[in-house]
Amino acid sequence: MSNSLTEENYLKALFNIASKTGEVNVAELSKSLDIKMPTVTSMMKKLAKKKLVHYESYKPLRLTEKGKKEAGLIIRKHRLTEMFLVDKMKMGWEDVHDIAEQIEHIQSPVFFEKMDEMLDYPKVDPHGSPIPDTKGKVVWKDYNKLSDCKAGETVKLAAVINTSSEFLKFLNNREMHLGLKIKIKSIEPFDKSIEVSYGKRPAEILSNVACERLLVEKVG
Amino acid sequence: MSNSLTEENYLKALFNIASKTGEVNVAELSKSLDIKMPTVTSMMKKLAKKKLVHYESYKPLRLTEKGKKEAGLIIRKHRLTEMFLVDKMKMGWEDVHDIAEQIEHIQSPVFFEKMDEMLDYPKVDPHGSPIPDTKGKVVWKDYNKLSDCKAGETVKLAAVINTSSEFLKFLNNREMHLGLKIKIKSIEPFDKSIEVSYGKRPAEILSNVACERLLVEKVG
């Protein structure tokens, strides 16, 4: 009935890639897991036997409902853990990913229920990603990329797309954190870099590469 | 340089068995891990190559200093985790073993340092077992078994030897916990069962089997 650590990693990767592009190619999955394509193919056949993925030769991969649910529950454990590490254990949001990557495989409903309770049932993780519910279901709010906003708008930082520690340290260095109110002063047409102001910082330039990784909400 | 999860489990078992009897037989280890003897033999050769155990055909097994240290550090993680689960996550001492068994394999020095700090550097786990130091060294205080005490003595419950949830629930049902002061009223010569009183309980009979699993300190 239950899945190996390896299988869990494939499910999670399928879920994460699919959330962006809908379907998943063997090559994408192979690249994302850093595992060669033949290995991926054979694992897909195995997961298909367990009714976790729909697999047909040369067709894109899709998680079954069962697969989506199991993947969602693993991601739930991952994101709850990240929240726990930041909120209760006082770690930085740039330091929690690798630990959560390990703890997400812990088999113990009680452990994660306690976490959830201690955190008072959080809806998002420290990077603004939604925490799937106890059925594995997850819904993203429809945020905008900062790179798609217009000059003059004021927005609130809601989530970060890339959670690499390099990017998060980049944000730390600029005192940027979730909930921050950002005013868009101007957009440079040449390279789409954006001049913003926020907090005590009257003028700061953010590259388009950075702005594409920042999700924001409009502020009234 | 680092060890697989499987290797960690062998090291831990070697450490735990050796702490009682000094040396370890293949048969004991095999039984304790529920793994057949030939498998154990081949793993011992592997660990010998890594300089973690002294292995010679047909001789008892012994951990090397390196092996003791690595095993001690795993047990440190296990016991810190148990303490964290009981103290910070409010779980019962009968429920933490299986979770700690998984979390002890997490590779993240920071994670366990934070735990240690949050717990204010505890010396023992929730069952009274000493937590190895950051070098993997561990020393047991010289407690006595309750079964070796004499009538008339008053003692303090310091540790439990068996940490099966059955035994711990047995103690819960009798409101027995670490630190409890117990007065030995009499010892039945026939079966060595002991009549004790403690807390609000004026008279309680404990079997010899139970008393052999309870470690106590003399009270002045």
Place this chain on the structure above:
DNA sequence: GTATAAAGTTAGATTAATCTAACAAAATTT
């Protein structure tokens, strides 16, 4: 002190997860 039992080892098979090499299908380019 031989016989039996227990403990330990060797040899060879199995399973999960991975790989490389070679081939096949689909997509892209020209």
Place this chain on the structure above:
DNA sequence: AAATTTTGTTAGATTAATCTAACTTTATAC
């Protein structure tokens, strides 16, 4: 539409961890 590139599959080898069956060594019993 033919050639090339990219993507995906098949076949077969490898490694870690396990097993069973058969054999050997050590310990125990009589």
